[in-house]
Amino acid sequence: MPPTDQQNRPHEHRRGRPRSEAVERSIVEAVVKLLEEGAPLAAVSIERVARTAGVGKATIYRRWKGKEELFIDVLKSIEPLDPELPGTSARDDLVAMLESLRLRGLAKRSSALLYNVFAQMQNYPELWRAYHDTVVEARRRRGLEIVSRGMARGEIRSDLAPELVNDLFVGPMLLRTVLRPEAQLDDDLAAQVVDTVLEGLTPPGDRGRRS
Template identity: 60%
Template sequence: MDKHHNTGEPRRGRPRSEAVERQILQAVITLLEEGVSLADLSIERIARTAGVGKATIYRRWAGKEELYVEVVQSMESPSPPLPGHSLRDDLIAMVENVRRRSAAKQSSALLHNVFAQMQSYPKLWSKYHSLVIDPRRELLDEVLRRGVENGEIRAGVDLEMAGDLFVAPMLVRTMMRPDTELPGPELAERIVDAVLEGLRPAR
């Protein structure tokens, strides 16, 4: 993740205006709602719709890929802060966020359509992963490592595989069985408890 997204510091030394950024993000959403495809979006058209100059956009985003990723983030459910009370609570919060984001994609035709288009653009899809997916996975890995250090997960567990075990059941429900209704937060609790049972140190 780059410095701009990590710290919120201005790009190229220019002051950021949240109101102008919201205006630009909304302009992209408006164009997408009107049926403009990602292929047909241009910085010129976005700037004209937002009522700003192209330079205003380029001061905030290096290119269309970064702008589109932030547009998608603005339409997704934000990641809540982790409770920090226990390994179980943090894992439930993370798995529940997967459910919320997946439910949002199911209920939003626009979001579903944008994701379908994004996957046709390898550079954009890669940028989405590096700015959105990878940091979430790194946080999950950190939570699991703390679990090992605290003795809540036995030493020697393949943490990459363990992370997959927590997230995969929710993804299967949404990607492989998209017509299945997603139950509430209790599903995240059941998944976490089932996987944790297999990862705890032997009693």
Template identity: 55%
Template sequence: MDTDRQATITVPAAAPLCVPPRRGRPRSEAAEQAIFAAVERLMTEGGTLAELTIERIAQAAGVGKATIYRRWANKEALLVDVLVRLEEPEPPLPGTSARDDLVVILDFMRRRGLAKRSRWVLRVVLDQMHSMPALKETYYEQVVLRRREIMRQVVERGVAAGEFRGDLDSELLCEMLIGPMLLRAVVWDDSPLDDPQLPATIVDSLLQGLRGQAHRVGAA
């Protein structure tokens, strides 16, 4: 197989942010960056969404509350912008095999889990976003669905190539791959993410029971 070939993954375009039109005086880039930085800093310090008030954000950013409200209708609209902004782009996939692509995807999740602010975002997504429907919907549409589609296409490519069995439930397999990373990042604090071999271990442990006949060890 050509190891220089990269996988071609088709993902839906990100939906536009559900943020109300911004009116008033011309936007100040410096003030906006200060507000973003303040929210990110407060996020890494921990706490809940309820504790992340406009008053605290304004004080941390060194701006007045009116400066924030000129740009965002409410805290939820601001957090939509911040959370989407914090998400790093997905890494390019090597395309050498579905197995290798899955390892890259899981390693991306592992590295996100090691970042303090990314871990906070994951905790918010799983625990607190139910209280902010617009925030939850936007994050789900722009981040969760997009990444799930990337993984699903990798799995289906593996099935088509004979790497995986043809009777696999691709959605279930994706959940089985993602689950250990989410548990370690959000639930099990005593299960580390700092082992760079963890993604390969997870993928290979599953694939031992999922490989197609042509890819079994010792097959002609």
């Protein structure tokens, strides 16, 4: 599947000629094709990708610094998109964020491609580190921003570290999607987690006003 959102498109900062989305799409699709055919990550070289996509290696290197950066964009293209946040309240933004985690968990269960790629990444330290630094860390920062805004607005008690509060929200969903892959991921799980945690994080003076 090609990228369909600005967030999932290849990085904007690359050097070289003006970007051709059609060429980039063909390169990403070539990687996906090789992986779907069973090629292990270690065997998907830039040369092989170029041959499959019908482009020169230089065309790829003008857009990606190396294989790890290319793989990150491929993963972004096949994972569910990060949602736009409603921005109406900390509660609504947190539900949207956790719902995206739930959907990614479901996708990894239903997609053999995603499952195999993530399983192999554990044995590919460079790619795992690049994925963590580029994707996971960006999502963590997004959660911290939501929590910090909620604290500033008085929606979340502010006597705790934002990092801890963010972990309290994200932890239950990660437990079910990563550590307990057999666990239920009900449609309303994100709202259940957020509302339950918020009950203990609401500033004392506001607890009686929560519905």
